Amino acid sequence: MSTSVVEEPSAAEFKVVENGTIRGKPKLVSTDGYSYIIKKRTARSVQWRCSVRNKSVQCFSTVLQQGDIFTRGPKQHNHPAIAYLSQTVEIKRDILYERGTVHTLISKLLALPFLPGDQIKRAFTKLKERADTSSKPVADLFTYVNDQWMENSCWSPEELSVYKQTVRTNNDTEGYHRGLNHKAGRGKLAFYVLIPILHQEAKMVDYTVNLVAQEIICRIRRAVYQSLDKRISELWEDYDNHELRTEEFLEKVGEIYGRL
Ligand SMILES: [Zn+2]
Incomplete structure (x- = not known):
């Protein structure tokens, strides 16, 4: 005589994937297509909560881990499972x-x-x-x-x-160039407009050298x-x-x- 056994849906298996989240935290995956992140960790147990939590869906399903034993919390998932999630x-x-x-x-x-x-x-x-x-x-x-x-x-x-070099980029010259454009009001100047501005700059050189020598001004750098x-x-x-x-x-x- 054969006995028929009503098979229970096979229990899902759980697996902790170290560095499973983008931020490098562990992720718990179950073979039935759900994943969980750590909600709370104590000396004896880990409380995991479903990782589905975005603007439209907030799932409060949890799993309690004690050693190798995983127990589902009372709340069901409110979203579909994802096939092959653990592999993904x-x-x-x-x-x-x-x-x-x-x-x-x-x-x-x-x-x-x-x-x-x-x-x-x-x-x-x-x-x-x-x-x-x-x-x-x-x-x-x-x-x-x-x-x-x-x-x-x-x-x-x-x-x-x-x-041990402090000047490693051409940022200083680029910065100077930008400053010059600013003084001129715009870039791509016509030759006869550029000349007086460069002349004005040239007159400032001796003065600036003096100020630097006296340490009154120094290199301007962003914090x-x-x-x-x-x-x-x-x-x-x-x-x-x-x-x-x-x-x-x-x-x-x-x-x-x-x-x-
Ligand atoms: Zn869920």
């Missing part, structure tokens, strides 16, 4: 991770000129050794930096160095660049005192410039 979350996480690694690598490459000239090439070689050059874009980037900046017949890597320079100077100091390894130094300089 993991794929997204991997893409973000890869993007992050490549981003750090690029900022390190861009920070190379901040090293003393004689150390640039060695640091570049080290970065190249560690980088995942099986990825074509990454390999291409290294080839470009190598051919264009490291093995160029017009300049040596030493000449790229801005080590953001001043604090940036201060931070870089500190990093140079730490690097000189061997408190920072080359790679750490590059990473920190890269972080500062990555934010600009």
Whole structure:
């Protein structure tokens, strides 16, 4: 005699994906197509709440985690489940991770000129050794930096160095140019309009040199660049005192410039 068993819908399985959210926080995914973020964490348990919370839908469904045991809260989801959600979350996480690694690598490459000239090439070689050059874009980037900046017949890597230099951009000349346009009232001046303005400027040079010599005026800089320079100077100091390894130094300089 056969007994028929009414099969219960198979219970969903839960899985915590570390770095599952865009902000790098853990995400709980269930095989039935829902995902959760941490609401509250205590020593013994984690309270998860549904990650669907936007202007139009606010879902209050929760899951209580105690060790490996996951228990659904009383509130049902008020939105449809998403097929393959758990896989999607993991794929997204991997893409973000890869993007992050490549981003750090690029900022390190861009920070190379901040090293003393004689150390640039060695640091570049080290970065190249560690980088995942099986990825074509990454390999291409290294080839470009190598051919264009490291093995160029017009300049040596030493000449790229801005080590301990305060003026590293042409912002000062660009700023001056902008100021001149401002004085003229507009850009693209006709020749005979430009001449008197340049003459006026030329007359100011001696005067300005004097003021600078007496330290009455100094370089005008925006506060953001001043604090940036201060931070870089500190990093140079730490690097000189061997408190920072080359790679750490590059990473920190890269972080500062990555934010600009
Ligand atoms: Zn929900």
